Structures are given as structure tokens and as C-alpha cells.
Amino acid sequence: MSPQANYMKAEERRAATVAIVVTLAAERNPSEISTTDIAKAMGVTQGALFKHFPTKDAIVQAVIQWVADKLLSRIEQAEQSKTAPIEAIEAMFFAHIRFVSEYPGAPRMLFSELQRKQPSVPKQIATTLLKSYSARIQRLLEDGKTQGLVRTDLDTNAAASLLIGTIQGLVMQSLLVNNISLMHSQAPKVFDIYRHGIEVSYD
DSSP states (O other): OOHHHHHHHHHHHHHHHHHHHHHHHTTSOGGGOOHHHHHHHHTSOHHHHTTTOSSHHHHHHHHHHHHHHHHHHHHHHHHHTOSSHHHHHHHHHHHHHHHHHHOTHHHHHHHHHHTOSSOOHHHHHHHHHHHHHHHHHHHHHHHHHHTTOBOTTOOHHHHHHHHHHHHHHHHHHHHHTTOHHHHHHHHHHHHHHHHHHHBOOOO
């Protein structure tokens, strides 16, 4: 087997590990997922697991990085699908909702890391994700102001935080009652309220 084939096999195993952890996190508290649980779900030994990840922290870091990359990619695609700022923000909002529906373990992993008191690389990745997300929303809101679509007196930093917090609230409610459909039913109504709070009124 060529060195390249060996490399691809290792990368595939790492990707499979990340996928398993995200799946397990949808069913239980991420902090309670052990390497034994991960190895068992993958059908491998812990020794085989540690060939690709030296520690559990390394696994968590890979998972958080995957979540950040995947979510930002979805958000970027949604933003680019629209030309008007408010429509772009709306597209991002619903892209995020769909992402959580597809990977309910992803927000659980993010929440778990953000709640840690001690600094860590995964927590830093999660924090950077939120900052990047917020900056993207703020830029669109400023574009909206320039185009006369968004209220000129709007605090874009607060508005960005509100949007992200609103999504997190919808996600938490759905996860608490184990009903993702609740998030989908509430999302359009919630965004309509948000939109009325930021856009220029011509009444």
C-alpha cells in the first residue's frame, strides 16, 4: 500500500471518529462521553483509537474544529445566496437551524466547551467561531444601513448578539424537550420579530 493510501486511511478514521462523537453527543452529555464509548461505537479498541488521537482532548478539539468549519461554511454559502443584507441574514439564520437539525450533537459540543471555566484550545475555537459569526452579521447590518434598509440607530453589535442568542435559545428549547420540529415551527415566527426590530419602517 502506498504512503498516500495510508494517509487517506488515517484521515478517514479521524473523520469517522469525529462523526461518531457528534452522534453520541446528540444522545448524552458530551462531558460524559469516554474514549471507551467512542471506541465501542466505532467497533475498535481504545488502542486503535489512540493511534489517530493521542488523548480525549485531541478528539474534542477535532470535533469542535469540524463543527466550526462546517457551520461557517453553511453560513457563508447561505450569505452568498442572497444579495440584499436582511435576506442574507435570514438565509444564514435558517441555514444554522438546518445545520442543528442535521447534527443535533454539534451545539451540545459547543455549549459544553463554552461552559468550561478553564481555557482550552476547543474553547478558543468555539469562541473564535462566535466572534466570526457575529462579525459577519454586523457587516451585513452595516451594509443594510448604507442601503437604507436597516435602522440607522441600530446597535449592530447588540443586534448580532441577539440573533445568535435567539438561535441558541431555539436550539436549547428543542434539545431540552427532545423535539427538533419545535425549533422549525418557531424559527419563522422568531425571525419575523427580529426582522421587524432591525429594518427601516415606512409606516
